[in-house]
Amino acid sequence: MGAWHARRLLIILLGVLLPLAACGSDGGIEVRGVWGRESPSMAQNSAFYMELRNEGDGGDALIGVQSEACSRVELHESSMDDNGVMRMAPVPGGRIPLPAGAAVSLAPGGLHVMCLGVTEPFALGETIVLTLEFAEHEPLEVEAEIRRDAP
Amino acid sequence: MHGRFSRRVVIALFVLLALLAAACERAPEFRGTLNPEPAPAADFELTDAGGQTVTLSDFSGDVLLLYFGYTFCPDVCPATMSELRRVQQAVDSEGLQVVFVSVDPARDTPEIAHAYASGFHPAFVGLSGTPDAIAATAEGWGVFYEAGEPDESGNYAVDHTARVFVVDKAGRYRLSYAFATPPEDLVADVEILLEE
Numbered sequence: 001m002g003a004w005h006a007r008r009l010l011i012i013l014l015g016v017l018l019p020l021a022a023c024g025s026d027g028g029i030e031v032r033g034v035w036g037r038e039s040p041s042m043a044q045n046s047a048f049y050m051e052l053r054n055e056g057d058g059g060d061a062l063i064g065v066q067s068e069a070c071s072r073v074e075l076h077e078s079s080m081d082d083n084g085v086m087r088m089a090p091v092p093g094g095r096i097p098l099p100a101g102a103a104v105s106l107a108p109g110g111l112h113v114m115c116l117g118v119t120e121p122f123a124l125g126e127t128i129v130l131t132l133e134f135a136e137h138e139p140l141e142v143e144a145e146i147r148r149d150a151p
Numbered sequence: 152m153h154g155r156f157s158r159r160v161v162i163a164l165f166v167l168l169a170l171l172a173a174a175c176e177r178a179p180e181f182r183g184t185l186n187p188e189p190a191p192a193a194d195f196e197l198t199d200a201g202g203q204t205v206t207l208s209d210f211s212g213d214v215l216l217l218y219f220g221y222t223f224c225p226d227v228c229p230a231t232m233s234e235l236r237r238v239q240q241a242v243d244s245e246g247l248q249v250v251f252v253s254v255d256p257a258r259d260t261p262e263i264a265h266a267y268a269s270g271f272h273p274a275f276v277g278l279s280g281t282p283d284a285i286a287a288t289a290e291g292w293g294v295f296y297e298a299g300e301p302d303e304s305g306n307y308a309v310d311h312t313a314r315v316f317v318v319d320k321a322g323r324y325r326l327s328y329a330f331a332t333p334p335e336d337l338v339a340d341v342e343i344l345l346e347e
Contacts, residue, residue: 037229040270042263045225045306072304078226080330085295086227086313108230109331115225116306149233 027056029098029137033151034144036115038124046122047076048113048130048144049106054098056137061095062104064133071117078109095135108150122146179343182336183317183326192316192324193291197252197278200265205278207322213248214344215318216337219294221255221309222267227330231315232271237334238341239272246320246345252288253279254296254311292316292324319344 034050048067054060065073075096078088086109096111098104106112113130122128127143134140145151194207207215216235220228235249251268253259259267261279268277279285289296296311317326317340326340 037233039229040222040267042266042270043222043229045223046229047225076226080313083295084312084314084329085310086330087310088224088226088308089299109227112226116304149237150230 029053029060029132029134029140030055031132031140031142034130034142035147035151036122036128036144038146038148039118039122041121043121044117046070046115046118047108048115048128049108049150050113050142050144051103051105052096052098053103054100057100058136059100060098060137061135062098062132063095063135065113066131066133067115067128069119069122069128070115071119074114074116075111076114077111080109098134124148181326181340181343183328183332183340185326186324189319189323189325191322192318193288195252195288195291196284197280197288198261198284199276199278200262202261205276207318210248210250210318211322212320213246214320214341215316216247216249216341217252217292217316217318218250219252219254219289219292219296219311220313221253221311222259222263223255223306224309227313229271231313231330232268232275234331234334234337235275235315236272238337239274241334241338242341242345244345247341249275251275251277252285253277254285254289254294255298255309256280256282256285257298317341317344320347 030053032051034048036046036048039046052062062075067073075091075094076088077091078086080086096104124146126146128146130142130144132140132142192207197205199205218231218235232251239247239249249272251264253264256279259279264277264279268275294312296309299308299310301307313330315328316324319325328337
């Protein structure tokens with residue numbers, strides 16, 4: 001009887017403590033799989049993609065990106081209508097919301113970092129430095145891998 | 152009684168299986184969206200990088216993958232062109248021709264359209280033309296396109312139909328694919344069409 005109680009207590013304690021431990025992680029923005037596509041020599045515009053995860057307790061947003069590889073950077077979203085027409089527009093308010101605990105994917109045909117006026121064509125295998133700016137967190141410097149196809 | 156019944160069931164099953172097998176042989180299973188009426192594809196008169204007029208019949212005998220886009224497109228067009236490169240590499244046949252048609256004649260000259268297309272694969276052809284020629288081509292293919300408002304630096308996006316169209320060796324429009332269809336699906340269909 002006593003042993004059964006002790007085991008139950010342990011399970012309850014684990015159930016309470018494990019989520020607390022998760023909350024205790026650094027609570028920042030995690031960025032993974034940053035990439036861009038190799039571009040033909042004459043292409044003027046390009047895009048960057050990545051996975052963002054807000055590990056913090058409060059909401060945040062990606063509000064800007066700086067890169068020396070682009071004359072200008074904007075946050076855009078492509079979306080397809082019912083007739084198969086692809087439309088592209090800046091994201092509302094120029095920001096990509098990052099709700100607490102949520103993962104947001106920037107991927108071809110959806111949300112992307114639009115690079116207007118590439119200063120040089122993106123070459124296969126090179127890396128391009130991006131500075132990501134957030135509404136709440138400090139800016140993050142990340143490296144985009146230039147690839148032929150999505151990772 | 153019982154024995155005769157089960158024999159009938161077995162015979163019926165065999166007939167059914169034979170019919171199914173025959174059906175499979177007659178109609179190959181395409182993965183793309185079938186054009187309900189595979190009629191001769193809409194012809195076009197466009198311009199290549201050398202300034203020559205190019206029509207659909209110039210490609211007769213080839214299986215054609217036709218894609219409408221624009222070279223200032225940062226996201227969707229490079230994604231599709233990269234997928235088409237994977238198709239070209241997997242099929243590895245001179246009987247396959249990928250053609251990129253610009254829907255942005257104001258910025259994409261035929262030279263620029265071709266440099267863009269061949270930048271993805273040297274065998275790709277890029278075409279453009281006068282605004283009238285592009286409009287007529289798009290209308291013939293049921294392709295929508297519309298240039299957006301230029302921003303302060305003059306850059307603009309062009310909304311456009313993002314499908315890939317397939318023309319068979321006889322010049323008939325047969326299939327189309329939605330954006331982000333796996334390249335393996337196109338490869339399977341193209342290989343069937345190359346065998347026809």
